[in-house]
Amino acid sequence: MTDITTEKARIGAPSAQPFINGFTEEGESLSPINAGDATTTTAAPAAGPLGGASVKSHSHGGGVGVPDSSRAGRLTSYNLADFKPLTGLEEDWRFTPLKRLRGLHNEALTGAAPKVSVNAPEGVVVETVGRDDKRVGTAAIPEDRVSANGWENFTEATVITVPAELQASSEVSVLINGSGTEASAQHIVIVAERFSKSVVVLDHQGTAVVSENVEIVVEDGAELSVISLQEWNDDAVHASSQQAKLGRDAKFKHIVVSLGGDLVRVTPSTRFTAPGAEAEMLGLYYADAGQHLEQRLFVDHAVANCKSNVLYKGALQGRNAHTVWVGDVLIRKEAEGTDTYEANRNLVLTDGARADSVPNLEIETGLIEGAGHASATGRFDDEHLFYLMARGIPEDVARRLVVRGFLNEIIQKIKVPALEERLTEAVERELAASEH
Amino acid sequence: MSTLEIKDLHVSIETEQGTKEILKGVSLTIKTGETHAIMGPNGSGKSTLASTIAGHPRYTVTSGSITLDGENVLEMSVDERARAGVFLAMQYPVEVPGVTMTNFLRTAKTAIDGEAPALRTWTKDVKAAMEQLRIDADFAQRNVNEGFSGGEKKRVEILQLELFKPKFAVLDETDSGLDVDALKVVSEGVNRAHATGNMGTLLITHYTRILRYIKPDFVHVFVDGKVVEEGGPELADRLEEEGYDRYAAGAGVAVAPAVQA
Numbered sequence: 001m002t003d004i005t006t007e008k009a010r011i012g013a014p015s016a017q018p019f020i021n022g023f024t025e026e027g028e029s030l031s032p033i034n035a036g037d038a039t040t041t042t043a044a045p046a047a048g049p050l051g052g053a054s055v056k057s058h059s060h061g062g063g064v065g066v067p068d069s070s071r072a073g074r075l076t077s078y079n080l081a082d083f084k085p086l087t088g089l090e091e092d093w094r095f096t097p098l099k100r101l102r103g104l105h106n107e108a109l110t111g112a113a114p115k116v117s118v119n120a121p122e123g124v125v126v127e128t129v130g131r132d133d134k135r136v137g138t139a140a141i142p143e144d145r146v147s148a149n150g151w152e153n154f155t156e157a158t159v160i161t162v163p164a165e166l167q168a169s170s171e172v173s174v175l176i177n178g179s180g181t182e183a184s185a186q187h188i189v190i191v192a193e194r195f196s197k198s199v200v201v202l203d204h205q206g207t208a209v210v211s212e213n214v215e216i217v218v219e220d221g222a223e224l225s226v227i228s229l230q231e232w233n234d235d236a237v238h239a240s241s242q243q244a245k246l247g248r249d250a251k252f253k254h255i256v257v258s259l260g261g262d263l264v265r266v267t268p269s270t271r272f273t274a275p276g277a278e279a280e281m282l283g284l285y286y287a288d289a290g291q292h293l294e295q296r297l298f299v300d301h302a303v304a305n306c307k308s309n310v311l312y313k314g315a316l317q318g319r320n321a322h323t324v325w326v327g328d329v330l331i332r333k334e335a336e337g338t339d340t341y342e343a344n345r346n347l348v349l350t351d352g353a354r355a356d357s358v359p360n361l362e363i364e365t366g367l368i369e370g371a372g373h374a375s376a377t378g379r380f381d382d383e384h385l386f387y388l389m390a391r392g393i394p395e396d397v398a399r400r401l402v403v404r405g406f407l408n409e410i411i412q413k414i415k416v417p418a419l420e421e422r423l424t425e426a427v428e429r430e431l432a433a434s435e436h
Numbered sequence: 437m438s439t440l441e442i443k444d445l446h447v448s449i450e451t452e453q454g455t456k457e458i459l460k461g462v463s464l465t466i467k468t469g470e471t472h473a474i475m476g477p478n479g480s481g482k483s484t485l486a487s488t489i490a491g492h493p494r495y496t497v498t499s500g501s502i503t504l505d506g507e508n509v510l511e512m513s514v515d516e517r518a519r520a521g522v523f524l525a526m527q528y529p530v531e532v533p534g535v536t537m538t539n540f541l542r543t544a545k546t547a548i549d550g551e552a553p554a555l556r557t558w559t560k561d562v563k564a565a566m567e568q569l570r571i572d573a574d575f576a577q578r579n580v581n582e583g584f585s586g587g588e589k590k591r592v593e594i595l596q597l598e599l600f601k602p603k604f605a606v607l608d609e610t611d612s613g614l615d616v617d618a619l620k621v622v623s624e625g626v627n628r629a630h631a632t633g634n635m636g637t638l639l640i641t642h643y644t645r646i647l648r649y650i651k652p653d654f655v656h657v658f659v660d661g662k663v664v665e666e667g668g669p670e671l672a673d674r675l676e677e678e679g680y681d682r683y684a685a686g687a688g689v690a691v692a693p694a695v696q697a
Contacts (some may be wrong), residue, residue, distance in 0.1 A: 057472060271645065305474050378533045382493075387530045387580075391544035392518035401543055405579075406534030 001321050011063035028212035041043070070362060070370025071328040072296060076141045076313075078236045080152040092144055093326040095356055099291060100263045102209045103183040104146045109153035113181025114208045116158045119173040124198065125161040135159055135189050139215035140243035143267070143298075147241040150211030151186040160200060162224070171416050178208025178236060187213040192224035194247075199225040199416060207233040216244035218273070225253040226413060228268075230270035231426065232261035239265045246306075248274035255414060256283040256312075258293045259426055269298035272306040279308045283325075284410040284423070286430045287353065296326040299342070301335035310342035313410050315403055315430075319352035325375075326358045331368060339369035346377040347406050401433050438505050438603045440636060441487075445500035447481075447488050456477035461500070463691030464638075466604060471630065471637040473647060473672060474477045476658030477680040482640045483527060485658075486608040489638075490524035491517050499593070504603070519548055521603030525593040525610050532580035537592070538562075540580045541599060547551045548600050565598045569625050587618040596624035605629065606638045611646035644676040659683045 019314045074092075075082065088098050096106060118126045129136070136157055142148035162168060176186070190200055202214065218224045232238060239259055246252050258264045270279040285293045299308045314323045327346045346355035359373040380402050388398035405428065411423050447459035453647055458481045466472050476482050487500060488495045491514040502509040512520060532540070541562060546552045564619075566573065569591045581589050591608055597605055607626065611619055623646060628636055630650075639650060647669070655671040656663045657680075664683055665671065 014573060067477060380533065383530045384532050386514060387526070387532060388535075388540075388544075389514035390518055390524055391540075391600070392515050392528075392547035393544055394547065396517050397543065397547070401539065402532065402534045404534075407535065 023179060028390070033040075057169045071330045071360065072164045072300075072332070073360075074143055076143050077148060077209065077387075078137065078141060078151055080145065080148045083142075083148050088139075092326075095322075095326075096265060096294060097263065099338060100237065101146065101239070102106065102181070102237055102294065104149065104209060104211045104237065106357065107183050109149055109183045109185040109208065109211055109243075111180055111184035113154070113184045113186045114178035114204070114206065116186075116208055117175045117177070118158065118160065121169045121172065122158070123163060123166045124168055124172055125159075125163065127159045129157050129159050131155070131157070133157065133159065134188065135191065136215070138189070138191075139171070139217045139245040140213055140241065142241065143269075144241070146265075146318065147212050147213055147267070148240045150187070150213050150239070150241075152187035153211075153212070154187040155185075157189055159189045159191070160191060160196040161191045162196040162222075164193040164200070164219075165192075165195045167196070167358070168369055171199040171201050171419075174200060174202050176204045176212075177200060178204075178206035178210060178232070180181040181207060181209050181235065183209045183211075186210050188212070189217075190213045190224070190226060191217045192222040192250075194219045195221040197223040201416065201419060202226065202228045204228070204230045204232055204236075204238060207236050209237045210239070212238065214240060214241040214242040216242065216252075216254075218244060218246045218277075220247040222247070223247050223251040225255070225415070227255045227257065227327055227416070227419065228266065228284070229260040229419075229423075230256075230261055230264050230265065230266070234260065234262060236307050237263045238263040240267070241264065242268040244268070244270045244279075245275040246270060246272050246274070246279060249276040252287065253280045253413075254282070255410070256281075256285070256295055257410075257423060258283075258285040258295070261291070261293075263292045263294075264294070265292075265294040269300065270308065271300040272303050275303050275305040275337075277306045279306070280413075281308070281310045282336045282410050282413055283312035283314075285312070285314040285323055286316065286407070286427065287316045287318075287321035287323045288433060289352075290320050291318075292324075296324070296328070298328045299330070299340065301329070301331045301338045304335055305337035306335070307338075308340045308342075308346070310340075311410065312342075312344045313407060314346045314355060315349060316353035316355055317349040317430075319350075321350075321353040322356075323354075324356045326356075326360070328360045328362075329371070329373070329375070331364045331371060332365060333364040336365055336367040338365075338368055338371065341370070341372045343374040345375075345406070347403065348377060348379045349403065357408040396431075400428070403427065403431055438468045438636065439503075440509075440522075440604045440638075441501075441503045442485075442489075443501045443503075445485075445488070445502065446498045447484055447495050448498055449484075449495055450670070453474075455679065458495070458497070458661055459488070462658075462663060464656065464663070466636040467636055468603065468636050468653065469633055471639060471650065471652045472654045472656060473639045473641060473652035474656050474658055475641055475644070475672065475675060477683075478642065480658040481661040482642075482658050483608050484661075486524055486527075486606045486638070486640050489517075489522060489606055490514065510648075515547065518544075518602075522560065523597055523600060523605045525590075525597055525607045527608040527610075529581050529589045529593055531582045531584075533582065535580050536577055537580055538576045544596070549656035561599060565595055568628070569595050570621055570687070571595060571596075586613045587615065589621055591618065591625075592616060593654060594622050594629075598625055598629050601629070601632070602635060604638065606640070608640050609642060610639075611641055611643060618648060620649060626650055630662045644672050647672045659684065 357375040442464040446589040
């Protein structure tokens with residue numbers, strides 16, 4: 001008789017795991033976690049030129065009860081009261097399990113904010129300021145209720161200023177270390193003054209339930225990289241709005257790396273306010289069983305002759321690992337000469353995981369250099385495994401080979417050697433966790 | 437000199453209708469330096485034999501044995517079989533995301549040999565083998581099989597055959613879907629690997645066409661999970677003329693050639 005090892009028997013075995021509770025295959029139904037009586041919403045079209053309806057007041061466009069199809073029309077306000085309580089039916093919350101927000105959306109955020117400690121090279125100014133500091137509110141305005149709740153409740157802000165023309169000799173390391181599960185609010189302002197050049201790493205660790213607002217000002221001719229690293233403990237809940245305002249000829253690189261935490265929802269945005277600026281927005285996420293990692297980005301081409309490039313890559317493994325990527329790119333009527341491309345790639349490593357990917361491209365002018373978008377979700381399945389193993393490669397090596405190759409594209413772009421090394425190791429740990 | 441020995445092999449698969457026996461007692465012995473062609477109509481179990489030798493988990497061996505120089509192949513995992521010297525050129529090679537050909541080839545070679553190949557000679561070997569198989573140099577930087585045409589995938593399978601130098605090569609319908617030029621290129625590759633004198637070949641094919649380029653020493657005809665006729669290369673010629681129809685009535689039993697219209 002044949003003796004087939006369990007390892008082999010597992011390969012190609014049909015999945016016994018049911019689909020993720022609350023989600024249909026099409027991905028358009030709302031999770032019962034959120035919905036009382038879930039109405040089915042349709043996914044935003046992958047692409048669609050937008051009519052003039054989107055050209056309207058920037059701050060309070062959408063209007064209550066009148067869904068606005070344009071990203072430009074979304075309600076923005078510093079006042080929590082302007083945002084209605086969340087039901088989970090909202091377009092921008094439809095994928096998020098609200099119950100797991102642990103009060104970020106419906107409680108006063110009175111817990112102690114994660115502790116911030118900054119290690120900055122010479123010349124960079126780090127301050128802790130009150131709510132009334134004039135730099136607070138220079139780059140951002142909340143676009144959702146959780147962000148507004150954070151804004152309403154933060155008590156002090158950390159302001160990091162890279163003075164004009166300073167070429168920072170090393171990266172600015174901002175350690176944001178949580179040690180509690182009471183819902184809290186955090187506020188960080190990063191100002192890269194004219195012609196400065198710097199790299200800022202926001203390093204989120206520990207345990208926290210926190211709504212964070214990060215304001216980023218990239219002044220004329222400045223070059224700034226911001227890397228937001230989420231290596232939280234398994235029980236952390238983190239909502240982070242990271243809004244950047246770019247001046248003339250500014251160069252901005254934003255990288256989101258989400259690995260740890262129970263629920264992490266990062267909403268980065270880049271707004272061009274003067275021509276000649278370039279933005280590169282990158283992301284890497286790796287969701288394990290039960291983790292919800294969400295990223296919703298917005299690139300606002302509001303002026304002419306700016307460039308943006310977006311690439312997010314995600315890996316998923318384990319039951320109920322869930323990732324969400326929504327990429328909104330808006331090319332307004334004024335933004336002639338825009339050049340933009342956005343892409344999302346997901347690699348599903350096991351059964352029972354779910355990746356949602358929604359690229360939205362709105363184009364209000366035909367006079368552009370280029371605009372494109374792409375999304376692909378692939379599976380590393382038993383046939384891939386068989387193929388690699390049939391070439392002598394052991395299972396664990398095969399898996400690593402595929403995931404490493406896939407995620408390295410983002411890691412290589414970080415350009416902070418110590419951080420690249422750390423992330424490579426972190427990815428290895430994630431992979432090791434998948435091997436039983 | 438190595439021997440791959442298959443004895444009274446019975447293999448079944450799980451289907452929606454229940455367990456189905458595909459191979460019903462196959463025996464076959466292949467030695468280094470020999471080329472065996474396995475021919476048969478669709479559904480006769482040819483590819484099942486190939487996949488079972490490589491260890492594909494879909495196939496369950498219910499009785500019989502496969503040994504490589506006396507070692508029990510059936511006890512080995514898929515990767516162990518490859519490292520023991522069994523190579524399966526697949527009928528439908530899969531695309532593997534995220535892994536470049538270069539990285540894949542080096543990783544597999546390292547796994548099979550138990551040590552990393554010397555970088556300088558390895559790079560040269562890969563380049564030369566790719567040129568001989570007329571594979572564009574830029575394929576090295578592409579992901580494994582990703583976006584390759586059917587013919588390109590088959591050429592890449594033979595590239596691996598030449599680089600990994602297995603003791604036994606199982607070619608599962610490598611010729612299907614190839615135009616005549618690609619067929620020649622692929623056959624030349626197999627012949628080069630065979631000419632080293634260190635490899636035995638099991639060539640599985642539906643058509644006789646490839647046998648014009650790769651000369652078999654033995655031909656086995658498969659019908660309904662069994663070998664119904666065996667012979668030398670002349671058997672292939674006869675099949676070329678007569679097709680498989682004469683076995684149709686046999687239902688797995690070797691019968692005298694039926695009179696065909």
